[in-house]
Amino acid sequence: MDTLQSVLYGFEVALTWQNVMFVFIGVLAGTIIGMLPGLGPISAIAVMIPLSYGMDPASALILMAGVYYGAIFGGSTSSVLLNAPGVASTVATTFDGYPMAQQGKAGKALAIAAIASFIGGTFATVGLMLVAPQLSKFALTFGPSEYFALMLLGLTAIASLSDGSTVKAFISACAGIMVATIGIDAQTGTQRFTFGSVQLYDGIDFLVIALGLFALAEVTSLIITRRESLFKSGSNIGSLRITKSEAKKMAAPVGRQSVFGFLIGVLPGAGATIASFLAYISEKKLSKDPDSFGKGNVVGVAAPESANNAAAGGSFVPLLTLGIPGSGTTAIMLGALLVVGVQPGPMLLNDHPDVFWGVIASMYIGNVMLLILNLPLIPYIAKILYIPKGMLISLILVFCLIGVYGVSFSTFDLYVLIIFGVIGYAMRLLSFPAAPFILAFILGGMMEQSYRQALTISNGSLMVFIDRPISATLIGIAALSLFAPMIISRITKRNKIGKA
Numbered sequence: 001m002d003t004l005q006s007v008l009y010g011f012e013v014a015l016t017w018q019n020v021m022f023v024f025i026g027v028l029a030g031t032i033i034g035m036l037p038g039l040g041p042i043s044a045i046a047v048m049i050p051l052s053y054g055m056d057p058a059s060a061l062i063l064m065a066g067v068y069y070g071a072i073f074g075g076s077t078s079s080v081l082l083n084a085p086g087v088a089s090t091v092a093t094t095f096d097g098y099p100m101a102q103q104g105k106a107g108k109a110l111a112i113a114a115i116a117s118f119i120g121g122t123f124a125t126v127g128l129m130l131v132a133p134q135l136s137k138f139a140l141t142f143g144p145s146e147y148f149a150l151m152l153l154g155l156t157a158i159a160s161l162s163d164g165s166t167v168k169a170f171i172s173a174c175a176g177i178m179v180a181t182i183g184i185d186a187q188t189g190t191q192r193f194t195f196g197s198v199q200l201y202d203g204i205d206f207l208v209i210a211l212g213l214f215a216l217a218e219v220t221s222l223i224i225t226r227r228e229s230l231f232k233s234g235s236n237i238g239s240l241r242i243t244k245s246e247a248k249k250m251a252a253p254v255g256r257q258s259v260f261g262f263l264i265g266v267l268p269g270a271g272a273t274i275a276s277f278l279a280y281i282s283e284k285k286l287s288k289d290p291d292s293f294g295k296g297n298v299v300g301v302a303a304p305e306s307a308n309n310a311a312a313g314g315s316f317v318p319l320l321t322l323g324i325p326g327s328g329t330t331a332i333m334l335g336a337l338l339v340v341g342v343q344p345g346p347m348l349l350n351d352h353p354d355v356f357w358g359v360i361a362s363m364y365i366g367n368v369m370l371l372i373l374n375l376p377l378i379p380y381i382a383k384i385l386y387i388p389k390g391m392l393i394s395l396i397l398v399f400c401l402i403g404v405y406g407v408s409f410s411t412f413d414l415y416v417l418i419i420f421g422v423i424g425y426a427m428r429l430l431s432f433p434a435a436p437f438i439l440a441f442i443l444g445g446m447m448e449q450s451y452r453q454a455l456t457i458s459n460g461s462l463m464v465f466i467d468r469p470i471s472a473t474l475i476g477i478a479a480l481s482l483f484a485p486m487i488i489s490r491i492t493k494r495n496k497i498g499k500a
Contacts, residue, residue, distance in 0.1 A: 007129055010357030013058055014365055019358065022059050026066020027366045031373060033067070034074030034086045035381075036399055041071035041087065045332045057340045058358040064336055065316070065359055066366050068329050069121055072272055072312045073370045076113035076305055077381055081106060082396055084215035089272035089308040091210050091438055092280040096293060096300025098218075103296050107378055111240040112298055113305045114374045116254050118367055120306035123258040124265065124313020125363040142267055144453035145464050149474035150267075151447035154278055155440065156482040169436045172427070176440030179204060180448075187452060199412040206273075208413050209441060211400045212420025213427070213434040219393050220425040240378055242298075250302040253283050261307030265314020272311040277439050279307030285481075313363060320344055320356055 013019065030041060045064045052060035075086030080097035093113060100109035142150075155173065182193045183203030194200040242250075257279040264275035283303040284293045293300045319330045321344075337344055342352055349356050404417050427434055458464035466472050 003130065006353065006357050007361065009353065010359075010361030011364075013354045013358030014062065014361035019059055019062050019362060020365065022063040023066050023362050023366045024369060026063045027070035027073070027370050028373065030067040030070020030072075031074035031370065034071035034090075035077040036086065036403065041068045041329050045329060045336070048336075052336055052340055055340065057337065057342045057352060058354045060336060060340050061333065061342075061355055061359050062362040064333050065362065068333070069309065069312045069363065069366065070370060072309050073114075073117045073121065073367075073374070076117070076301075077110065078399075080109045080113065080301070081381075082215065083218040084396055084400065085210050088206055088210060089276050089311070090304075091214070091273070092276040092304035092308075092435075093301055094214055095280065095435060096295070096297050099294065099296040100298075100301065105296065107240040108242065108298075109301055110378045110381065111242060111375065112246075112250065112301045114371060114378070115242075116250070116302040116305040117309040118371045119254050120258045120261055120309035121313055121363070121367040121370070123306075124262045124310040125360060125367065127262045127310075128313060128316060128360050128363070141470065143468070144450040144457065145468050145471040146474065147267075148447060148450040148454055149465060149471040149478065151443045151450065153474050153478040153481065154274065154281075154443050155447070156478045165431065168430075168432045172432045172434070173436040173440035176437040177444040179209070179437075180441045180444030186449070197412075199410065203445075204416060205404075205408065205413065206442065208404055208417050209420050210438060211404060212417050213424035213437065215396055215400050216417065216421025217424030217428060217434070219396050220421060221428060222393060224425075240375075246298050250298055253286075253299045253303045254306040257283065257303045257307040258310045261310030262314040264307070265311030266317045271315065272308040273442055275311035276304035276308040277435075277442070279303040316359070320348055320359070 014023070033041060045067055048064055048067065052063075055063075071087055072089055075090035076093045076097065078084045078086040079090040079093040080101050083094050083098040085091045085094060097109045097113065100106065178193070180203075182200055184191055184194070184201050191201070260282070261272070261275040261279060264278065265272065280293075280300060280303055283299050284290050287293065287297075287299065289297075315330050319334060334344060337355075342348070342355055400417065401414060404413050405411070424434055427437075454464050455461075464471075465475060
C-alpha cells in the first residue's frame with residue numbers, strides 16, 4: 001500500500017459519520033478545556049478512557065487525539081486575554097499576546113494564534129503522513145547526551161528572554177533550576193529541598209508555577225495599581241483583520257517554526273512546551289527588531305503557536321511508530337490504546353492500518369473544524385475584556401484555584417500557587433523576567449536526568465558529549481549562542497574607541 005492509497009484509506013476510516021462526530025466532539029471539548037486556565041488535556045483524556053471500552057480502536061484514538069490538539073489550539077485564548085496560560089505550551093504566547101490585548105488588538109492576536117495554529121497543525125499532519133517511519137528512526141539516534149546538549153542549547157538562549165538586564169535573567173533562570181530540583185532524587189532516593197514536607201516529595205507541578213508567576217501576579221498587579229483602563233469597554237477587542245505587511249512578516253516564522261516544532265515533537269520527552277519556548281527565542285534572535293518582542297509583536301504570537309501545534313502532531317510519531325509516549329498526554333493515549341487491545345509500535349502499520357491512517361486523516365478534518373470553530377467565535381470570546389475589572393479578577397482567581405486543585409486535589413498546591421503569585425509580583429517590581437524562570441524549570445529536570453544517564457553510560461567520562469556528532473554540534477551551537485554576542489559587543493566597543 002503506497003502513501004496515496006494509505007491516505008485515501010485513512011479518509012475512508014475518518015469520514016464515516018461516527019468518526020466525524022468523534023472528531024467534532026474531541027476538538028470542541030479540547031478547545032473549551034484549553035481555554036480554561038489549568039485544566040489541560042491530560043485529565044480530560046484520562047476521563048475518556050472508560051468511555052473507550054467497547055469502542056472501535058480507531059474511533060477511540062480519533063476522539064482522544066482531537067481533545068489533545070484541540071486543547072493546544074484553544075489554549076492561546078486565556079493566554080492572550082487574561083495572561084493566564086490555558087495549557088503549559090501556551091505560556092510563550094502570553095509574552096506578546098497579552099500586550100496586544102492591552103493595546104486593543106485582542107481580536108487580531110486571537111486571529112493570528114488561530115491561523116498559526118492551523119498551519120502548524122496541518123504541517124504536522126502532512127509530516128506524519130509522509131515521513132513518520134523515517135523520523136521515528138531518527139528519533140532513536142537521540143540518546144541522553146543529545147538530549148542534554150539540546151537542553152543546554154535552550155538554556156543558553158535565556159538572555160533572549162530578558163527585558164533588559166541579562167544578569168537578572170540568569171538569576172531568574174538559576175532560581176528556576178533550583179525549584180526544578182525540589183523533591184526526591186529519582187536515582188538516589190535522596191530528599192532535596194523538601195524541608196521534611198511529604199507534599200514536596202514529588203516536586204512542584206509546572207502548572208502551579210506558571211499560573212502563579214503569570215496569572216496571580218497579573219491579578220495582584222491589577223488590584224494594587226488599580227489599572228482600570230485595561231478593562232474599559234470600547235476598542236479593546238479591535239479588528240480581526242491581518243494586514244498584508246503583518247502577513248508577510250509572519251509567513252517565514254510560521255513556516256520555519258512549523259518545521260522546527262514538528263521535529264521537536266518527534267523527540268520523545270521534548271514536547272510542545274519546549275517547542276514553543278525555543279520558537280519564541282529563535283525568532284527573537286533572528287528578528288531585526290528584537291526589542292519589540294514582549295511588547296505586542298505579531299511574530300511573538302505566531303511563532304510559538306505554530307510550533308506548539310506542530311509539536312503536538314509530531315508527538316504522535318514516536319507514539320504510533322515506536323510505542324514511546326513523547327509527553328504525559330500521549331502516555332495516557334498509550335494506556336488507552338492498550339485498553340482497547342492495540343499495541344503501538346513498529347507493527348501498528350501492518351496490524352492496524354485503520355488506526356494509524358485513520359488518526360492522521362482525522363487530523364486534517366480536525367484542524368479545519370478548529371479553524372471554522374475558532375475564527376467566527378473570536379469577537380464573542382474576546383468580549384471577556386468587557387467584563388468589569390472586579391468580576392474579571394474574581395473569574396481569573398476561580399479558574400486558577402480550580403485548575404490547580406483539579407490536578408492533585410491538594411490544598412497544599414493552593415498555598416504554593418499563592419506563594420508563587422507573590423514571588424511573581426515581587427519579580428515584576430524588581431524587574432526580574434519570569435520567562436527565564438519558567439524555561440529553566442522546564443529544562444532543568446530533563447537536563448539533569450540526561451546528564452546523569454549519559455555519564456552512567458560512559459562510566460563517568462565527559463567525552464560522551466563530544467564523541468557523538470549530534471551532541472557535539474549542539475554544544476558548539478550553544479557555546480556560540482552564549483559567547484558570540486559578548487565577543488561582538490566587545491569588538492564593536494573597541495572599534496568605536498579606536499575611531500574616537
